[in-house]
Amino acid sequence: xxxxxxxxxxxxxxxxxxxxxxxxxxNLTQEQRLTVTIPVQEDGTPSSCKMFPEPQFNLLSxxxxxxxxxxxxxxxxxxxxxxxxxxxxxxxxxxxxxxxGRKTMLLVSxxxxxxxxxxxxxxxxxxxxxxLRFFTGFGITGIVIISSVLSVEWVDIEHRKLVGVxxxxxxxxxxxxxxxxxxxxxxxxxxxxxxxxxxxxxxxTWRWIPESxxxxxxxxxxxxxxxxxxxxxxxxxxxxxxxxxxxxxxxxIIVTERKDRTYSYLDLVRTPKMRRLALxxxxxxxxxxxxxxxISFNITGFGLNIYLTQFVYGAIxxxxxxxxxxxxxx
Numbered sequence: 608x609x610x611x612x613x614x615x616x617x618x619x620x621x622x623x624x625x626x627x628x629x630x631x632x633x634n635l636t637q638e639q640r641l642t643v644t645i646p647v648q649e650d651g652t653p654s655s656c657k658m659f660p661e662p663q664f665n666l667l668s669x670x671x672x673x674x675x676x677x678x679x680x681x682x683x684x685x686x687x688x689x690x691x692x693x694x695x696x697x698x699x700x701x702x703x704x705x706x707x708g709r710k711t712m713l714l715v716s717x718x719x720x721x722x723x724x725x726x727x728x729x730x731x732x733x734x735x736x737x738x739l740r741f742f743t744g745f746g747i748t749g750i751v752i753i754s755s756v757l758s759v760e761w762v763d764i765e766h767r768k769l770v771g772v773x774x775x776x777x778x779x780x781x782x783x784x785x786x787x788x789x790x791x792x793x794x795x796x797x798x799x800x801x802x803x804x805x806x807x808x809x810x811x812t813w814r815w816i817p818e819s820x821x822x823x824x825x826x827x828x829x830x831x832x833x834x835x836x837x838x839x840x841x842x843x844x845x846x847x848x849x850x851x852x853x854x855x856x857x858x859x860i861i862v863t864e865r866k867d868r869t870y871s872y873l874d875l876v877r878t879p880k881m882r883r884l885a886l887x888x889x890x891x892x893x894x895x896x897x898x899x900x901x902i903s904f905n906i907t908g909f910g911l912n913i914y915l916t917q918f919v920y921g922a923i924x925x926x927x928x929x930x931x932x933x934x935x936x937x
Contacts, residue, residue, distance in 0.1 A: 608785055609802055610686045611906060611917060613795040620645055621658040631662055642666050686904055688737045692744030700749035708826075709757045710818040716749030717810045724803035728796040750809075760819040761839075772932040779928055782921030786914040829854035 632640045643662040645653040704712040727739035759767045792798045823832035833854045840849040875885040906916045
């Protein structure tokens with residue numbers, strides 16, 4: 608949601624300094640320069656994000672520019688580029704976390720997301736900003752995916768719904784807080800650094816995050832899985848179960864066929880049931896995401912204060928998210 612504020616559109620127009628340096632305008636006044644380079648909007652003001660491919664000197668005698676070609680400015684394209692990074696990050700970190708572990712790839716996501724996020728604040732051109740925002744989206748997607756998977760893999764099926772809701776509340780909290788932060792920090796560079804800085808705390812506390820015992824067991828790392836499960840039993844005051852957990856007992860729960868094959872995206876369509884599930888969840892996710900983000904990235908379209916609108920849009924998720932837990936599963 609940072610794009611709503613770093614891509615906020617104050618009163619502006621295209622830069623004419625390059626044409627000034629080339630001496631194209633000659634002795635024209637500033638008003639005349641705007642007339643021959645910037646098309647006029649319906650309200651009579653110069654367009655904010657368009658200009659003519661070349662000066663239209665004929666407009667000095669004819670004010671009608673409706674039939675002239677214009678060049679669109681790069682506006683809000685960073686959001687699209689950012690989500691391209693999100694898409695590739697989702698595919699990459701999902702596979703890598705299966706191969707190298709949840710905890711290891713979570714640290715990679717923390718570091719890469721922070722580095723590219725901070726670096727984007729020092730961009731000196733649009734291209735540089737676009738590239739860095741792409742890799743920022745790429746990095747932080749790993750955080751979202753791996754954190755969610757790691758959370759649910761440490762609880763039983765009965766409590767996954769609760770843990771999923773609590774995990775979702777972090778998004779609600781951040782969505783509600785960002786307008787307050789943006790209100791206090793007006794410079795887009797400083798704002799980018801401020802909202803990225805909490806990743807420092809995440810990196811510092813990473814060492815205390817336990818690796819997924821399920822992943823460890825599935826990959827034959829029984830000693831380490833036993834270590835974390837013993838800690839889990841102790842924290843939950845289930846010492847009676849601790850004695851029953853040993854590397855030997857953990858090795859016995861591996862399904863034989865799991866040892867001899869690896870899974871890929873093809874398994875999503877390998878059986879009729881999985882094809883149906885993949886298709887339905889894909890359609891639902893597309894509908895939800897396109898609607899949600901479509902509104903999220905156009906909150907200025909409500910014509911109200913951007914900070915208040917963003918806060919309300921974030922805060923309204925609290926009762927909705929909590930209702931997900933209260934509504935019985937079908």
